[in-house]
Amino acid sequence: MLISYFDDYARDYEPYKAGAWCYEDGCLYRGLITLHEATGDPRWLDHLTRLVDAQLDADGGLADYRITEFNIDNIQPGHALLYLHRLTSQARYLDAARQLGLQLTHHPRIGTGPYWHKLRYPHQVWLDGLYMAMPFKIALGLKLDDQALVEEAIRQLTTALDLTFDKASGLYRHGYDESRLQDWADPDTGLSPAHWARSIGWLAMAFVDVIEHLPEGESRRDLSKRLASLNDRLAALVTSDHRWLQVIDAPDVKGNYPESSATAMFAYALQKSERLGIDRHGDLGRSALKALTDLELRPVEGRRPQLQNVCCVAGLGPFQGIYRDGSIAYYLTEAIRPDDIKGVAPLMMAEAERLLAEGTALNRQDETRRLLQPVNAV
Structure with missing residues (x-):
């Protein structure tokens, strides 16, 4: 069921922002990449190539991309x-990838090193942005044989983890304001007040996608230890039906609900954590994947199935005439959008990990090397 759903979804997909280069489309690209890596099925590569090429000109120019916006989302x-x-x-x-690297060279930073989330969110670090930038920065550094780029990304990530960690809960807060000017920022810590599940989901995916590129050593051990602690907290906070709530640690608050994008992100990250040898919570990730398939992937009359209970968007500070204060109550007011790519893409990634764990996927050592050989170089 999932494979046909993903194939239909990618076939029917319309670019999230009218074709402009954006992270939402990038989420789909990441989902297609993981499915292609896991199965070798050319349909995923065909979808990926078709969609990316529509946003790229012959010289590597990206559709409606402007470096001066300094939007960290555009990196993903x-x-x-x-x-x-x-x-x-x-x-x-x-x-085109080098253009994104150039943005990272000039992107504004807080005093301790991590990037601002966006130019219009000055002095702020959001968990979302750690996923948007750090795995790519490391991958680009490895591609260009630039170890300094890799090491800088690790420093930025660990600094941001220290800044956003909430010791009392064992979780990470959505945002940190170095300036303490935002109304949502605690005047002492600079942190936003609540624990939004998807922000932690972005972080969990950043963890595994960074760790997989690191050799054995201090940095890998440190990040793996932090991730293992987070995974233990996720295991403690999972609902009885194997999902996670929109505000992850507020089960008694009226209106709180199991949110599908965060659940899919954790399903991916927990399985990949086990594959990377960090801990053994893979079964929890697979049970979350099954819960989403059984409970949230529902047929719609006259149409293909849709993934339900996906929070469309959430953030911090002013946006479209409202002020997002980062409170529990705020996160529960954000709109729900069925089949939003921010839920479907991590579902793809979670299924790819399940295939790898099951042993039915093609990307084992020799097959992986064959699939990833350059073909028909132009």
């Missing part, structure tokens, strides 16, 4: 550029 789709360059050796993909 760069994974697709590196993947397609790896498979085809076409220079335009790497040229």
Whole structure:
């Protein structure tokens, strides 16, 4: 069921922002990459190539991308550029990825090093942004044989983890304001007040996607220890039906609900954590994946199934005439959008991990090397 659902979804997908280069489309690209890596099925690569090429010109220019916006979200789709360059050796993909690297060179930072979330969110670090930037920065550093880029990304990530960690709960807060100017920021800590599940989901995915690229050593051990602690907290907070709530640690608050994008993100990260040898919570991830398939992937009359209970968007500070204060009550007011890509893409990634764990996937050592050889270099 899931494979046909993903295939239909990718076939029917309309770019999230009218074709402009954006992280939402990048989420789909990441889902397609993981399915292609896990199965070798060319349909996933065909979808990926078709969608990415529609946003890329012959010289590597990205559709409606402006570096001066300094939007950290725009970095995340760069994974697709590196993947397609790896498979085809076409220079335009790497040229485009270098543009994103140039943004990271000049992107504004807080005093201790991590990037601002966006130019319009000055002095702020959000968990979302750690996923958007750090795995790509490390992958680009490895591609360009630039170890300094890799090491800087690790420093930025660990600094941001220290800043956003809430010791009392063992969780991470959605945002940190260095300036303490935002109304949502605690005047002492600079932290936002509640624990939004999807922000922690972005972080969990950042953890595993960074750790997989690191050799054995102090940095890998440190990040693995932090992730194992987070995974233990996730195991303690899972609902009786194997999902996680929109405000993850507030089960008694009226209106709180099991949120599908965060659940899918944790389903992916927990399984991948086990594959990377960090801990043994893979079964919890697989049970969450099954819960989403059984409870939230529902047929819609006259249409294909849709993934339900996906929070459309949430953030901090002013946006479209409202002030998002980061409170529990705020997160429970955000709109729910069925089949939003921020839920479907991590569901793809979680299923790819399940296939790997099951042993039915093709990407074992020799097959992986064969699949990832450059083909028809142009």
